[in-house]
Amino acid sequence: MELDAATFARHWVRGWNSHDVDAVLAHFHDDVLFTSPVAAEMYPETAGVIRGKVALRHYWSGALQRLPDLRFVVEGVYRGIDTVVINYRNQNGRLVNEVLRFGDDGLVIEGHGTYLVDGAATA
Structure with missing residues (x-):
């Protein structure tokens, strides 16, 4: 599978910035595994591990309700x-990395939201 990372990132950020959870989820497998410390804060019972597209929709929809000013600016794509x-x-100017692993069908099968550690060098 040849992955067009730049095109994917453009679709990803467009979906997020328009608050269109379904547009973002269109790129994710039904059995996706996603981890995030924000998920752990919002839903402590998950310990930050979200399993499946239905649960991911619930998490991301809740996050958008909690953060109505959510907006992302892509700094780099790897x-x-x-x-x-x-x-x-x-939206707070904080650096974040989304690490996404794709299956043979071109859909995301695993994702991880990772956040810069406070006090860590940013250079």
Whole structure:
């Protein structure tokens, strides 16, 4: 599978910035596994691990309700063999990485929201 990381990132950020959860989820497999410390804060019972597209829709819809000013600016896109990393700034100016692994069908099968550690160097 040849992965067009730049095109994917454009679709991803457009979906997020228009608050269109379904547009973002269109790129995710039904059995996706997603981890995020924000999910752990919002839904402590998950320990930050979201399993399946239905649960991911619930998490992301809740996040958009909680953060109505959510907006991302992509700073960089990195491509691996079956992985894309999108480095972006959120609505608070904080750096975040979305690490996404793709299956043979071109859909995301695993994702991880990762956040810059406070006090860490940004250079």
